[in-house]
Amino acid sequence: MNSFQTLSEGSVTSPAGFTAVAVAAGIKKENQLDLALVVSQTDCRCAAMFTKNQVVAAPVIVDRETLAANNSRLRAVVINSKNANACTGETGLANARATQQAAAEALGCTANQILVLSTGVIGVQLPMEKLAAGIAVGAKGLSADNGRLAAEAIMTTDTRPKRLAVQVELPGGTVTIGGMAKGAGMIHPNMATMLAVLTTDAAIAPDILDGLLKTAVNLSFNRISIDGDTSTNDTIFLLANGASGTAVADPDSLAQFGEALNHLCTALAHMIVRDGEGATKFVEIQVTGAHSEADAHQIANTIAISPLVKTAFAGSDANWGRLLMAAGRAGVVFDQSQINLWIGAQQADELQLVANGTPTAYQEKDAAAVFARPEFKILLDVGSGGEGTAVVWTTDLSHDYVSINADYRT
Amino acid sequence: MNSFQTLSEGSVTSPAGFTAVAVAAGIKKENQLDLALVVSQTDCRCAAMFTKNQVVAAPVIVDRETLAANNSRLRAVVINSKNANACTGETGLANARATQQAAAEALGCTANQILVLSTGVIGVQLPMEKLAAGIAVGAKGLSADNGRLAAEAIMTTDTRPKRLAVQVELPGGTVTIGGMAKGAGMIHPNMATMLAVLTTDAAIAPDILDGLLKTAVNLSFNRISIDGDTSTNDTIFLLANGASGTAVADPDSLAQFGEALNHLCTALAHMIVRDGEGATKFVEIQVTGAHSEADAHQIANTIAISPLVKTAFAGSDANWGRLLMAAGRAGVVFDQSQINLWIGAQQADELQLVANGTPTAYQEKDAAAVFARPEFKILLDVGSGGEGTAVVWTTDLSHDYVSINADYRT
Numbered sequence: 049m050n051s052f053q054t055l056s057e058g059s060v061t062s063p064a065g066f067t068a069v070a071v072a073a074g075i076k077k078e079n080q081l082d083l084a085l086v087v088s089q090t091d092c093r094c095a096a097m098f099t100k101n102q103v104v105a106a107p108v109i110v111d112r113e114t115l116a117a118n119n120s121r122l123r124a125v126v127i128n129s130k131n132a133n134a135c136t137g138e139t140g141l142a143n144a145r146a147t148q149q150a151a152a153e154a155l156g157c158t159a160n161q162i163l164v165l166s167t168g169v170i171g172v173q174l175p176m177e178k179l180a181a182g183i184a185v186g187a188k189g190l191s192a193d194n195g196r197l198a199a200e201a202i203m204t205t206d207t208r209p210k211r212l213a214v215q216v217e218l219p220g221g222t223v224t225i226g227g228m229a230k231g232a233g234m235i236h237p238n239m240a241t242m243l244a245v246l247t248t249d250a251a252i253a254p255d256i257l258d259g260l261l262k263t264a265v266n267l268s269f270n271r272i273s274i275d276g277d278t279s280t281n282d283t284i285f286l287l288a289n290g291a292s293g294t295a296v297a298d299p300d301s302l303a304q305f306g307e308a309l310n311h312l313c314t315a316l317a318h319m320i321v322r323d324g325e326g327a328t329k330f331v332e333i334q335v336t337g338a339h340s341e342a343d344a345h346q347i348a349n350t351i352a353i354s355p356l357v358k359t360a361f362a363g364s365d366a367n368w369g370r371l372l373m374a375a376g377r378a379g380v381v382f383d384q385s386q387i388n389l390w391i392g393a394q395q396a397d398e399l400q401l402v403a404n405g406t407p408t409a410y411q412e413k414d415a416a417a418v419f420a421r422p423e424f425k426i427l428l429d430v431g432s433g434g435e436g437t438a439v440v441w442t443t444d445l446s447h448d449y450v451s452i453n454a455d456y457r458t
Numbered sequence: 459m460n461s462f463q464t465l466s467e468g469s470v471t472s473p474a475g476f477t478a479v480a481v482a483a484g485i486k487k488e489n490q491l492d493l494a495l496v497v498s499q500t501d502c503r504c505a506a507m508f509t510k511n512q513v514v515a516a517p518v519i520v521d522r523e524t525l526a527a528n529n530s531r532l533r534a535v536v537i538n539s540k541n542a543n544a545c546t547g548e549t550g551l552a553n554a555r556a557t558q559q560a561a562a563e564a565l566g567c568t569a570n571q572i573l574v575l576s577t578g579v580i581g582v583q584l585p586m587e588k589l590a591a592g593i594a595v596g597a598k599g600l601s602a603d604n605g606r607l608a609a610e611a612i613m614t615t616d617t618r619p620k621r622l623a624v625q626v627e628l629p630g631g632t633v634t635i636g637g638m639a640k641g642a643g644m645i646h647p648n649m650a651t652m653l654a655v656l657t658t659d660a661a662i663a664p665d666i667l668d669g670l671l672k673t674a675v676n677l678s679f680n681r682i683s684i685d686g687d688t689s690t691n692d693t694i695f696l697l698a699n700g701a702s703g704t705a706v707a708d709p710d711s712l713a714q715f716g717e718a719l720n721h722l723c724t725a726l727a728h729m730i731v732r733d734g735e736g737a738t739k740f741v742e743i744q745v746t747g748a749h750s751e752a753d754a755h756q757i758a759n760t761i762a763i764s765p766l767v768k769t770a771f772a773g774s775d776a777n778w779g780r781l782l783m784a785a786g787r788a789g790v791v792f793d794q795s796q797i798n799l800w801i802g803a804q805q806a807d808e809l810q811l812v813a814n815g816t817p818t819a820y821q822e823k824d825a826a827a828v829f830a831r832p833e834f835k836i837l838l839d840v841g842s843g844g845e846g847t848a849v850v851w852t853t854d855l856s857h858d859y860v861s862i863n864a865d866y867r868t
Contacts, residue, residue, distance in 0.1 A: 101783065101786035102785070102790070103782045103786030104794070132779070134779065135782055135812065135815060136816060137795070137814070137815055137816030138816075169779065171778065171812075171816075171817045172817075279783060280783055355863070356863055359863035362860060363864025368581065369542070369545055369580025372513045373511065373580065375513065376514075376690065377512070384545070385547070402545065405545060405547055406545060406549075406550075407581045407582075446860065447860050449860075451857070453769035454769045454775065
């Protein structure tokens with residue numbers, strides 16, 4: 049039994065003391081929501097993880113600086129969509145800092161209490177007048193009811209908002225964790241064009257908060273892959289304001305809170321995969337029998353990003369040769385005569401396709417029936433005799449993916 | 459001036475002493491060519507390179523064994539399309555050896571003088587009766603006129619045969635190098651579902667032959683990328699029978715022969731890219747200013763395999779943000795504020811898009827005009843101040859790629 053409760057209508061404003069607002073600031077066309085503010089009524093601690101790409105957007109640089117100077121008195125996150133503020137040079141950095149300043153003035157705090165996030169097209173300067181005006185207007189509309197709208201405002205090619213909250217009954221009282229994310233394209237382990245803001249009213253020490261976020265991200269956002277590309281902007285924040293009055297410090301509370309946070313992040317990560325650009329399939333790939341978890345993860349990832357595998361998913365073609373081909377190019381040594389492969393709709397081990405490196409006498413129609421499902425599982429044991437195992441979640445590569453990305457800027 | 463002459467109608471039978479045949483053995487449907495033999499009238503030396511995939515097809519295992527025992531008395535290569543003889547276990551190995559035996563009997567030599575190559579679907583056993591019958595029939599039809607037909611017989615999803623020859627006037631006499639290749643999908647550095655057979659009538663010592671092939675492959679087949687996937691079957695052979703009576707041993711001859719071989723391999727590699735599955739663009743990506751050639755190659759490759767980059771090519775969208783994003787995730791450290799990027803139709807440096815990490819004042823229509831070309835060049839200087847430079851050639855990721863690979867087995 050889970051020790052937490054899922055709030056399916058929950059959002060970043062489900063935890064006590066958080067408000068939000070969504071604004072049509074005019075960065076997108078046609079009066080669409082394109083700006084969100086998530087604000088805590090009191091100072092927050094903040095754990096953060098950023099893209100590992102060498103090319104990073106201005107907000108990533110500015111937020112790293114901000115958090116290095118202050119990770120315990122944060123007040124708000126300003127997020128715009130449609131424009132990534134990446135490859136924008138000194139002007140882009142100045143714009144990110146001006147965004148902090150505009151929010152600080154509107155909210156009555158200092159610039160180093162503001163974090164900024166941007167997502168969208170690369171290489172175009174932010175329309176600062178519109179953005180500043182949007183922030184000023186937005187600051188007057190903050191409400192605990194607006195968490196769901198905020199999740200809409202951060203969408204780019206996403207087709208639906210991604211948000212959720214979980215509630216945990218700890219010995220010291222009830223705490224809530226809320227979250228929202230945007231994804232859709234450029235999704236890959238190490239976070240991809242992915243922005244996520246998590247909020248909680250628990251009181252948590254900074255180093256513990258960091259550890260909890262790292263664990264949760266490693267089990268969730270770092271296990272999903274849509275196209276293998278990673279982004280210049282990926283960022284995830286976990287803000288904790290302590291407004292519940294309940295501390296997470298003892299081992300039992302930590303375990304329970306961690307479990308709930310992992311669940312929230314995994315649920316958001318799955319929403320990102322299901323809403324992957326052009327995605328028609330949700331596929332879980334589990335690799336076992338590797339020498340280490342890192343090896344298993346590497347193999348599972350290589351399968352997940354293979355265009356030949358992903359087009360086979362799109363065609364509902366149980367072309368397992370491509371799964372083995374992709375595993376074989378992962379850079380991990382194994383013995384092909386020890387490979388076993390299963391697929392399944394409910395359980396991963398329903399139908400064995402490969403036994404000790406050679407095809408079983410399975411019926412093609414049974415395999416095709418599994419691959420025709422909108423959701424199925426693959427289990428590959430590489431037979432190295434180790435305990436290394438890893439799961440990743442991915443999608444197919446469809447005609448719509450090509451259409452969306454060939455015409456993205458038009 | 460080149461010291462060699464290109465024979466545009468040339469093939470593996472252009473060099474003296476080589477014959478070939480193409481047969482419809484019934485492995486493909488509808489009487490299509492699916493079997494080729496390339497035969498030398500005298501013993502050959504052979505240099506070989508194989509896939510680095512952990513999962514390798516039976517012919518790769520058998521050829522490695524054969525060449526370990528005998529790399530100086532080879533007589534023939536038997537190549538079938540439509541069936542890869544991969545993931546076929548002990549039966550597959552026995553079938554590869556039986557193919558050697560059948561060819562040895564038909565040609566009047568021993569089994570360890572025969573090399574075998576297969577390409578096509580994974581996990582299905584070869585139809586040995588058809589194959590053996592095809593070899594027996596084929597051995598009676600060998601001719602020096604059949605090199606071009608042989609290039610047709612090895613096609614799978616290729617839309618056209620890939621073959622060429624070059625002729626070099628050396629101080630000691632004229633030598634010829636012929637070649638054929640098949641590609642189309644799963645193409646990536648480290649050779650991908652790529653088979654190539656090169657023949658020459660030059661007399662070359664085995665270790666020199668190995669070195670010449672390695673150099674040529676590194677500059678050609680290892681510089682192309684269609685989808686980033688590598689195959690279980692990739693193999694390239696360079697057979698030298700010495701029938702011209704001209705030796706390649708002195709430094710001048712070696713340099714001239716090497717230049718011609720590099721040209722032949724590069725030309726065949728370009729044919730593979732141009733005929734990539736669903737390809738509508740031929741793109742040259744050059745990276746300069748890296749600390750090492752390996753770094754430059756890694757960055758160029760990462761750009762070349764990025765689905766977001768390749769869909770931008772397909773859409774003729776000069777979305778250079780994606781080029782920088784892909785460069786940034788290559789795992790090579792560089793300073794984004796030192797990046798310069800150019801594109802061009804004829805010369806790579808015609809239009810500068812990025813200067814010191816920020817966009818120039820280029821006109822979008824000028825950039826779009828370059829990307830709309832069927833063939834264009836990209837030059838990225840990562841500004842690390844090193845001498846490292848590398849070129850790769852790739853294609854776009856189009857709707858047709860998805861169609862071809864979603865429905866490959868149906």
